[in-house]
Amino acid sequence: RKEVEQDPGPFNVPEGATVAFNCTYSNSASQSFFWYRQDCRKEPKLLMSVYSSGNEDGRFTAQLNRASQYISLLIRDSKLSDSATYLCVVRPGTYKYIFGTGTRLKVLA
Protein backbone atom coordinates (compact mmCIF):
# COMPACT_ATOMS: atom_id res chain seq x y z
CA ARG A 1 0.00 0.00 0.00
CA LYS A 2 1.34 3.45 -0.87
CA GLU A 3 2.00 5.80 2.03
CA VAL A 4 -0.20 8.49 0.49
CA GLU A 5 -2.85 7.74 -2.14
CA GLN A 6 -4.92 10.00 -4.33
CA ASP A 7 -7.35 9.41 -7.18
CA PRO A 8 -5.42 10.69 -10.24
CA GLY A 9 -8.57 11.92 -11.99
CA PRO A 10 -9.03 13.90 -14.13
CA PHE A 11 -12.06 15.44 -12.54
CA ASN A 12 -13.83 17.44 -15.26
CA VAL A 13 -16.34 19.85 -13.74
CA PRO A 14 -18.28 22.86 -15.06
CA GLU A 15 -17.57 26.34 -13.80
CA GLY A 16 -19.44 27.03 -10.60
CA ALA A 17 -19.52 23.40 -9.51
CA THR A 18 -18.42 22.06 -6.15
CA VAL A 19 -15.77 19.35 -6.25
CA ALA A 20 -14.12 17.30 -3.52
CA PHE A 21 -10.92 15.26 -3.43
CA ASN A 22 -9.85 12.74 -0.85
CA CYS A 23 -6.39 11.55 0.08
CA THR A 24 -5.67 8.53 2.26
CA TYR A 25 -2.50 7.95 4.28
CA SER A 26 -1.15 4.79 5.84
CA ASN A 27 0.88 6.01 8.82
CA SER A 28 -1.47 6.60 11.74
CA ALA A 29 1.25 8.58 13.54
CA SER A 30 1.27 11.27 10.82
CA GLN A 31 1.24 14.73 12.32
CA SER A 32 1.10 17.36 9.59
CA PHE A 33 -1.03 17.56 6.47
CA PHE A 34 -1.05 19.93 3.54
CA TRP A 35 -2.66 20.54 0.18
CA TYR A 36 -0.52 21.93 -2.63
CA ARG A 37 -1.51 23.08 -6.08
CA GLN A 38 0.74 22.38 -9.06
CA ASP A 39 0.26 23.91 -12.49
CA CYS A 40 1.65 22.19 -15.56
CA ARG A 41 5.48 22.24 -15.59
CA LYS A 42 5.64 24.47 -12.51
CA GLU A 43 6.63 23.98 -8.91
CA PRO A 44 4.04 23.00 -6.27
CA LYS A 45 2.60 25.89 -4.29
CA LEU A 46 1.04 25.63 -0.85
CA LEU A 47 -2.73 25.87 -1.00
CA MET A 48 -3.45 25.27 2.66
CA SER A 49 -2.37 23.39 5.74
CA VAL A 50 -4.95 20.99 7.18
CA TYR A 51 -5.81 21.30 10.85
CA SER A 52 -7.50 18.76 13.09
CA SER A 53 -10.66 20.82 13.43
CA GLY A 54 -10.89 21.52 9.71
CA ASN A 55 -10.21 24.87 8.12
CA GLU A 56 -11.48 27.11 5.39
CA ASP A 57 -9.82 29.65 3.11
CA GLY A 58 -12.30 31.38 0.86
CA ARG A 59 -13.77 28.79 -1.50
CA PHE A 60 -11.49 26.04 -0.20
CA THR A 61 -12.21 23.81 2.79
CA ALA A 62 -9.88 21.15 4.16
CA GLN A 63 -10.84 18.38 6.57
CA LEU A 64 -8.87 15.75 8.45
CA ASN A 65 -10.33 12.42 9.53
CA ARG A 66 -7.77 10.70 11.73
CA ALA A 67 -9.97 7.69 12.49
CA SER A 68 -10.24 6.80 8.81
CA GLN A 69 -6.84 8.26 7.92
CA TYR A 70 -7.81 10.60 5.15
CA ILE A 71 -7.83 14.28 4.37
CA SER A 72 -10.16 16.03 1.99
CA LEU A 73 -10.25 19.22 -0.04
CA LEU A 74 -13.52 20.84 -1.09
CA ILE A 75 -13.60 23.54 -3.74
CA ARG A 76 -16.79 25.55 -4.05
CA ASP A 77 -17.85 27.69 -7.01
CA SER A 78 -15.05 26.33 -9.23
CA LYS A 79 -13.25 28.80 -11.50
CA LEU A 80 -11.41 28.12 -14.73
CA SER A 81 -8.25 29.19 -12.91
CA ASP A 82 -8.68 26.32 -10.43
CA SER A 83 -7.64 23.88 -13.17
CA ALA A 84 -4.45 22.28 -11.88
CA THR A 85 -3.13 19.19 -10.13
CA TYR A 86 -3.77 19.07 -6.39
CA LEU A 87 -1.15 17.30 -4.29
CA CYS A 88 -1.77 15.83 -0.88
CA VAL A 89 1.26 15.96 1.45
CA VAL A 90 1.67 14.12 4.74
CA ARG A 91 4.42 14.44 7.29
CA PRO A 92 4.70 11.19 9.26
CA GLY A 93 6.47 12.60 12.30
CA THR A 94 9.94 12.92 10.82
CA TYR A 95 11.64 15.51 8.66
CA LYS A 96 10.31 13.75 5.56
CA TYR A 97 7.30 14.92 3.59
CA ILE A 98 5.40 12.27 1.64
CA PHE A 99 3.62 13.39 -1.53
CA GLY A 100 0.65 11.82 -3.24
CA THR A 101 0.76 11.57 -7.03
CA GLY A 102 -1.87 14.28 -7.33
CA THR A 103 -5.43 14.69 -8.57
CA ARG A 104 -5.98 16.54 -11.83
CA LEU A 105 -8.84 19.00 -11.96
CA LYS A 106 -10.18 20.54 -15.15
CA VAL A 107 -12.82 23.23 -14.82
CA LEU A 108 -14.78 23.61 -18.04
CA ALA A 109 -16.42 26.78 -19.35
Added chain:
Amino acid sequence: DGGITQSPKYLFRKEGQNVTLSCEQNLNHDAMYWYRQDPGQGLRLIYYSQIVNDFQKGDIAEGYSVSREKKESFPLTVTSAQKNPTAFYLCASSPRYNSPLHFGNGTRLTVT
Protein backbone atom coordinates in the same frame (compact mmCIF):
# COMPACT_ATOMS: atom_id res chain seq x y z
CA ASP B 1 11.94 39.30 -1.48
CA GLY B 2 12.75 36.04 0.30
CA GLY B 3 12.66 32.84 -1.63
CA ILE B 4 14.39 29.84 -3.09
CA THR B 5 16.35 30.20 -6.31
CA GLN B 6 17.15 27.23 -8.50
CA SER B 7 19.38 27.55 -11.50
CA PRO B 8 19.43 26.96 -14.33
CA LYS B 9 15.79 26.53 -15.30
CA TYR B 10 16.68 24.17 -18.17
CA LEU B 11 19.81 22.04 -18.38
CA PHE B 12 20.98 19.74 -21.14
CA ARG B 13 23.80 17.25 -20.74
CA LYS B 14 25.30 14.32 -22.53
CA GLU B 15 25.14 10.89 -20.96
CA GLY B 16 28.17 10.16 -18.80
CA GLN B 17 28.65 13.72 -17.57
CA ASN B 18 28.15 14.83 -13.99
CA VAL B 19 26.02 17.92 -13.54
CA THR B 20 25.38 20.15 -10.50
CA LEU B 21 22.05 21.85 -9.85
CA SER B 22 22.10 24.97 -7.75
CA CYS B 23 19.69 25.77 -4.91
CA GLU B 24 19.98 28.92 -2.81
CA GLN B 25 17.54 30.22 -0.19
CA ASN B 26 17.43 33.49 1.73
CA LEU B 27 14.56 32.48 4.00
CA ASN B 28 16.86 31.50 6.86
CA HIS B 29 15.33 28.03 6.83
CA ASP B 30 17.18 25.21 8.56
CA ALA B 31 15.90 22.26 6.54
CA MET B 32 16.40 21.83 2.80
CA TYR B 33 15.25 19.11 0.43
CA TRP B 34 15.73 17.80 -3.09
CA TYR B 35 12.90 16.08 -4.92
CA ARG B 36 12.61 14.56 -8.33
CA GLN B 37 9.36 14.50 -10.34
CA ASP B 38 8.72 12.32 -13.37
CA PRO B 39 5.62 12.58 -15.59
CA GLY B 40 2.59 11.04 -13.93
CA GLN B 41 4.45 10.40 -10.68
CA GLY B 42 4.56 12.11 -7.35
CA LEU B 43 7.57 13.88 -5.93
CA ARG B 44 10.25 11.51 -4.71
CA LEU B 45 12.78 12.53 -2.09
CA ILE B 46 16.44 12.38 -3.10
CA TYR B 47 18.25 13.98 -0.14
CA TYR B 48 17.45 16.25 2.74
CA SER B 49 19.42 18.29 5.23
CA GLN B 50 18.26 19.48 8.62
CA ILE B 51 21.33 21.56 9.48
CA VAL B 52 24.61 22.71 7.99
CA ASN B 53 27.16 19.95 7.38
CA ASP B 54 24.57 17.24 7.82
CA PHE B 55 22.36 15.49 5.28
CA GLN B 56 20.45 12.24 4.91
CA LYS B 57 19.55 10.03 1.98
CA GLY B 58 15.99 10.01 0.83
CA ASP B 59 14.18 7.27 -1.03
CA ILE B 60 16.09 7.52 -4.32
CA ALA B 61 19.59 8.76 -3.41
CA GLU B 62 21.54 6.38 -5.66
CA GLY B 63 23.44 8.27 -8.35
CA TYR B 64 23.13 11.62 -6.56
CA SER B 65 25.27 13.56 -4.11
CA VAL B 66 24.78 16.75 -2.09
CA SER B 67 26.64 19.10 0.20
CA ARG B 68 25.48 21.58 2.84
CA GLU B 69 28.43 23.81 3.64
CA LYS B 70 26.28 26.91 4.16
CA LYS B 71 22.77 27.31 5.51
CA GLU B 72 21.67 29.08 2.34
CA SER B 73 22.97 26.57 -0.18
CA PHE B 74 22.18 22.92 -0.95
CA PRO B 75 23.58 21.93 -4.38
CA LEU B 76 22.69 18.59 -5.95
CA THR B 77 25.09 16.69 -8.21
CA VAL B 78 23.61 14.21 -10.64
CA THR B 79 26.37 11.72 -11.38
CA SER B 80 26.87 9.44 -14.35
CA ALA B 81 25.79 6.57 -12.08
CA GLN B 82 22.19 7.80 -12.14
CA LYS B 83 20.48 5.55 -14.69
CA ASN B 84 17.55 7.79 -15.67
CA PRO B 85 18.55 11.38 -14.82
CA THR B 86 16.11 13.17 -17.14
CA ALA B 87 13.49 14.69 -14.83
CA PHE B 88 12.15 17.82 -13.15
CA TYR B 89 14.21 18.58 -10.03
CA LEU B 90 12.71 20.60 -7.19
CA CYS B 91 14.51 22.11 -4.23
CA ALA B 92 12.53 23.03 -1.13
CA SER B 93 13.06 24.36 2.36
CA SER B 94 11.22 24.44 5.66
CA PRO B 95 11.77 26.67 8.67
CA ARG B 96 10.92 24.14 11.34
CA TYR B 97 9.19 20.94 12.16
CA ASN B 98 5.53 20.75 11.05
CA SER B 99 5.84 23.75 8.75
CA PRO B 100 4.94 23.44 5.05
CA LEU B 101 7.60 23.22 2.38
CA HIS B 102 8.53 26.18 0.20
CA PHE B 103 9.68 25.30 -3.30
CA GLY B 104 12.04 26.80 -5.81
CA ASN B 105 10.83 26.99 -9.41
CA GLY B 106 12.68 23.84 -10.43
CA THR B 107 15.32 22.73 -12.90
CA ARG B 108 14.34 20.62 -15.87
CA LEU B 109 17.28 18.33 -16.70
CA THR B 110 17.50 16.50 -20.00
CA VAL B 111 20.26 13.98 -20.55
CA THR B 112 20.77 12.52 -24.02
